[in-house]
Amino acid sequence: MTLRIDSLALAAGLAVLIATGPALAADGNAENGQKLFFGTAQCKTCHSVKAGQKMIGPSMFGVVGRKCGTAEKQRFSSNYKAACEKAPFAWDEAGLDGYLADPTRYISKIAGQTRRSPMTRKTPKAQDRADIIAYLKTLK
């Protein structure tokens, strides 16, 4: 009897995991993303969130949906430009996820040659990336 209850509980637990698992991975928390951006992820060292304000990197205002290479005043790296010419892209969630995980790898793959990205910051945790992307989506 105990065994049966345990396995029922286990099955229920699994069902909950299956139902909520993917949604959790895809849904970012913008508030936490903002904290990361200005805190431990250090995006603010190189990026402003004000429209058109270039720092070391381009402004993050309006970055979601922005076409590659079109950020105001920014002089992009030659490898970024090569990638953008070869396969023009606009930043969507999937692209940002790949880029934030490993900027050098993401851009080099599109460009077809490996060059170190001047955006040196990697965000290895998927949940952190989802949260940061959720925050970037609010910058419009």
Ligand code: HEC
């Ligand atoms: C050391 C400075 C630096 C840090 C830290 C940094 N970036 Fe960048 N970022 C850059 C530079 C420089 C570029 C332009 C890349 C190029 O020219 O290849 C860039 C490009 C980008 C782009 C592409 C913008 C566009 O218009 O194509 C995004 C998105 C981005 N950064 C997000 C972030 C986020 C989010 C963080 C924090 C996790 C971050 N960056 C941390 C320097 C930085």
